[in-house]
Amino acid sequence: MNEGGIQCQYSIFSLHELLESVKEEVEVSKKKGQQIVINDVGCTDIATDKKLLRNVLINLMNNALKYSSEGQVIWVNAHCNNGIIKLSVKDEGVGIPEEDQPHLFSTFFRGKNVSNIQGTGLGLHIVKRYVDLLNGQIKLESKLEVGTTVHVIIPEIK
Numbered sequence: 559m560n561e562g563g564i565q566c567q568y569s570i571f572s573l574h575e576l577l578e579s580v581k582e583e584v585e586v587s588k589k590k591g592q593q594i595v596i597n598d599v600g601c602t603d604i605a606t607d608k609k610l611l612r613n614v615l616i617n618l619m620n621n622a623l624k625y626s627s628e629g630q631v632i633w634v635n636a637h638c639n640n641g642i643i644k645l646s647v648k649d650e651g652v653g654i655p656e657e658d659q660p661h662l663f664s665t666f667f668r669g670k671n672v673s674n675i676q677g678t679g680l681g682l683h684i685v686k687r688y689v690d691l692l693n694g695q696i697k698l699e700s701k702l703e704v705g706t707t708v709h710v711i712i713p714e715i716k
Contacts, residue, residue, distance in 0.1 A: 566607040566691055568715045573601040573636055573643070576608065580615045581634070587620050591629035594619065598636040604643055605714045610688045617681045618647040618708050625706070626651035641714040648707040654700040662698060685710075 577596050584594070615634075622632040626649045633648040654662065663686040682698075685708075689696045694712035 564610075564687075564691060567609065568605060569608055570603050570605045571608050573604045573638065574598050576612060577615065577634060577636060580612060580619060584616060584619045584623060587623045589623065589626070589628045592623060592626060592632065593630075594623075594632045594634060596634045596636070599638070601636045601638040601643070604638060605716070606643065606692055606712055610692055611712070614685050614688050614710060615645070615647075617685050618710075621681055621708075622647050622649035622651065622706070625649060638714075641716065643710075643712045643714060645710045645712075646707055648705065650705040653702040653704050654698075654706055655702060656700075659698060659700060663696070 577598060581594050581596060588594075619632060619634065626632065630650045633646075635644075635646045635648070637644045662682050665683045686696055689710055689712065692712045694710055696711075697709045698706065699709070700706035
């Protein structure tokens with residue numbers, strides 16, 4: 559599949575190794591005392607575009623770290639079953655106002671409550687494009703001052 563010059567390059571790789579690698583990569587963004595906890599169940603080797611999935615995970619983990627306070631935990635869950643990869647990144651951060659949530663995947667949109675935090679409003683828009691290229695779905699749940707969970711579901715390529 560090709561969209562705007564981006565082509566999917568499918569391969570078989572270890573999701574566990576990818577999750578650990580991305581965790582290491584985003585460590586530099588952690589605030590004091592923040593932790594990233596990874597739970598991957600039933601995920602051995604998967605078949606999808608490793609580069610696109612890596613970019614999705616980097617963006618979601620960086621957002622979770624950015625919008626969470628010192629000492630908070632970021633939960634990254636992965637579950638693989640019957641050719642379906644389910645990922646979620648959950649934080650205990652500032653959350654997103656309900657009225658802003660429908661617009662989060664739009665270009666340059668940022669929630670009203672994060673004007674004091676650096677960002678461009680492009681991250682989730684790009685994540686959505688990559689998930690679409692992978693024939694997947696993305697869903698977000700958020701509550702102010704409780705946190706945000708982003709769910710991604712991607713079918714494996716047979």
